[in-house]
Amino acid sequence: MYAKALIYKSHTFLIYIVKISIIAISFYFIYSKLALNDSLSLPEFWSVLKSSAIISLNSVLFVGLLSVVNWFLEILKWQNLVNAVKSITLKSAIAQTLGSHTASLFTPNRIGDYGAKALYFPSNLRAKIMGLNGLGNLAQMCVTTFFGSIGLIFFTKAFPINFDFKTLHWSRYLIFGLLCMGLILVVKTYLKPETWILKTKRFLSSISLSLLGKTLLFSTLRYLVFSFQFYFLLQLFNIDLGYLNTMMIISSLYLLASILPSIFIFDVVLKGSIAVYLFSFFNINETIVLSCITLMWLFNTVLPSVLGSYYVMSFKGPKL
Incomplete structure (x- = not known):
């Protein structure tokens, strides 16, 4: 009896340490991106904020409201997906969405979310x-690709981008080829693609058109909300390129950022570098662009992760 109690206490303590570690690592990455950002220092960021209308109460509340709507749509999308196999409450959907968001911050391409x-x-x-989660992410990616492709087509027509392949050294082709061969070998050896493809077909055949349609609808609404949020922030910084031009850049930005692998917490760095490049065609100040990206990151990544840390600590696992 004593041994069982000791094992139980050890198990509980280990889970507690894991929870604390997840939150500590997440907050450390957040701190490092704020305090140790080579592209935009905190004094520069604060100086830009003071010189714009962003620090007004109404502006902050409106930007915050857009973030709440953005994440509420993601929560509703997740609840709608899960209800296909098990009915969950809105409260559970909030805990699962925000808790997994915090836990996946430092994992490549948010793989930890699954x-x-x-x-x-x-x-x-x-x-x-995990399959339903993948379906939700795929739907969001499809929406991003659809709008981003349209934006990128117009962008490349207005500003032709030429790539000089002569500057690429032959060793880069060799490294790329070896990486592809290694990936194929790993997939063939460990993932058993034949079995995986069969299971995927069975899973997709079980998805109703109604569920797929609702998932795409929530994904589209989310896209419209956070892209408008970005547009609104640019307006606060007195950057007015016209709605269509701005959305052309924003949609291209999200498409390019979504196809490049990265750790989610470093998303601000990836999006920042792409945004600076795209907005440079319109001669927009680099500091302002990076400030907008940082604010989007703070409102849509950092604040939800702070809330999600509560759900990480209160996680108890499923009732069997």
Whole structure:
């Protein structure tokens, strides 16, 4: 009896340490991006904010409201997806969405989000939950690709971008080829693509058109909200390129950022470098562009992760 109690206490303590570690690592990455950002220092960022209308109460509240709407749509999308296999409340959907967001901050391309959400469910449902999560992310990617492709087509017509392939050294082709061969070998050896493809077909055949349509609708609404939020921030910094030109750049930015692999917490750096390049065609000040990207990151990544840390600490796992 004493041994069982000791094992239980050790297990509880280990889980507590894991929770604290997840939050500590997430907050450390957030701090490093704010305090140790080579592209935009905190004094520069604060100076830009003071010289614009962004620090007014009404502006902050409106930008914050757009973030709330953005994440509420993501929560509703997740609840709608999960209800296909197990009915969950809005409260549970909030906990799962924000908690997994915090837990996946330091994982490449938010891959940790899959495992984090699956942990909220019994083992017999986890494969389906991960598949539904993938469907939600795929729907968001499809919307981003659709609008981004349109924006990028117009952008490249207005500003032709030429790539000089002569400058690429032959060794880069060799390294790229070896990486592709290694990836194929890993997939063939460990992932068993034949079995995976068969399971994927079975899973997709079980998805109703109604569920797919609602998922795409929530994804589209989310895209419209956060892209408008970016547009509104630019207006606060007195950057008026016209609505169509601005949305052309924003949609191109999100498409290019989504196809490049990165750790989610470093998303601000990736988006910042792409945004500076795209807005440079319109001679927009680099500091202002980086400030807008940083604000988008603070409102849509950092604040939700702070809220999500509560759900990480209160996580208890599924009831069996």
